[in-house]
Amino acid sequence: MDRMLAARLHVPSRTLRLEEVPKPQPGPGEVLVKVAAAGVCLSDVHLIDGTLTPLLLEGDTVTLGHEVSGTVAEVGAGVTAWTEGQRVVLYAGETRGGVTYTRGVDYDGGWAEYALSSAAALTALPDAIPFEQGAIIPDAVSTPWGAVTGTGAVRPAEAVGVWGAGGLGVHAVQLLRTVGACPIVAVDPNPVARERALAAGADLALDSADPGLRARIGAVTAGAGLAAAFDFAGVPAVRSQALSVLAPKGRLVLVGLTDQPLSVADGTRFSYLQQQILGHYGSDMPVALPQLLRLIEGGRVDFSASISGVLPLAEAARAVERLEKKEGDPVRLILRP
Template identity: 65%
Template sequence: MLAGRLTYATGAFVVDDVPVPEPGPGQVLIKVEAAGVCLSDLHLIEGMLKPATSTEVVTLGHEVAGTVHALGPGVTGWQPGARVLLHAGELSPAGAVLTRGVDYDGGWAEYALASVHTLVPIPDDLPFEQAAIIPDAVSTPWAAITATAAVRPAEAVGVWGAGGLGAHAVQLLRLVGAAPIVVVDPLPGARQRGLDLGADLALNPRDDTLREQILAETGGRGLAAAFDFAGVADVRDQAVGCLGAGGRLVLVGLTDQPLTITNGTAFSYFQQKIFGHYGSVPAHIEQLVDLTRRRRLDLRRSISDVVPLADAGKAVERLHTKEGDPVRIILRP
């Protein structure tokens, strides 16, 4: 079968022929129908992210949907042909979080192995392309909003970066009743996308009046919560400066750069907070599947393009250059 393989030591990525894996006890073999291309995949190829294990070569892809193809020994409760998405990760026997497509083989392949407890059934009318992106592109901002930041109705919020995660954050913030929602992004197309998805105000981070405009939009209160989905050091300092009393900054975008606070006295005086955030838990994914099933969440606009698995390298390059300003490019085996 074809699989998109990354060698960590060299950063070499290639779509190659590899054997179809055999499911072991407690595993199922999934016929992959769709797999998302995420900025984290690019970070892995670039070497900014490293696996938590001693994995040397891995099949990328942590956003995966498909059908059950074969059951491993002792697996019950599933039938071949069942439509599923896969959790992006699972716990190791030692309790560490291991990520699919990072610490073990993921879904940039024609077939993928999955532990049976990582399968989530999806309704027949949810396209595989949309289902695949739920475990990360949608579940990560959902967890950041509802769990880490605990956003409440009518709270003013800011979204820095309206790409793969931030675009969904706007939709999800509207869903929980946040208001106003301010999108900050240097790309005009991304700002317009934020407005189209329900933001109340879209600003360029290079605008010298950004803070004043946010204060005006919030009646002088500032933001109750600000989300960094860009993973850019300067973004974080700018976002802190837009927080109101008791405001919290949630770091979702990944960066290896230092975190600095320009005015530490004001930060302490106003009792502001900074939270790190990573991923989601199974309950968040199940909630989102139910929300899409009940038509509370529409992911159709999230699919920027669908390309063959053989062109995975080109898809990564498009994400790197932001060609077409994609939300999510989907690989189809």
């Protein structure tokens, strides 16, 4: 039986190991993809450190990696939509029996030489887009895209705020610029992240500890406040701060994940102003991925600056360490088998 290398997480011990495992074989309706690039996400870090735990995983070990691009290596019986050699991006999850499973969490992902996918959970990657950029689209880009265009329903000329200008937040800034939001305010305690947000298109970048934050947001919005605020940090203090600068009927979109309680300090004010708090997770990938790939191919957005480094698969643990410790303030690190 053919073998391959994979970076696998033993969930009970939270141990990441590079292992030689059987190369998967595509069954009916499945496609085997030779992995070219796989993103390293903060969610992967949290799976390893125990902050997140797979809910639907069968067994206790899983190959990580939900951001994956590559080429079709083999197709299973009945697959006619894909042929060997095609460049593809894999969805970050699949729906089976009405239940959504996340790749690299609930079933084996792309930190490996090969990855399996349902034939319906792929999209074509245009030749003009490098595998590294293609790999990050299913989460780092499509998640903020879904938050901005779907859950947040941002309209042109609306004032918006982005809390957390990291791996997802900086892309939210770019995408908000693309849909015409104005002004765009980025909030982050890290000066490097603030500079990155300005380079991505933010009109104003503020330190969350700035005592004049509310006044500065008031000034840039002519006293109206923000029509929409996006929390990409998953921090209770961020949510309270964002609520304090929302406009009447403004909405706070929660993208960053946390197990901490959500509270509204002044419920009367919140209700009187008819504000909203909206939860967001992932994106409608069959719609979002082709949209985003067209925008990249058409030159409307460029995520090349988000690729902060490319490491071999054998250095998966080192990539996780770099992201966890924010060495060099990476947006996305890529593993290449």
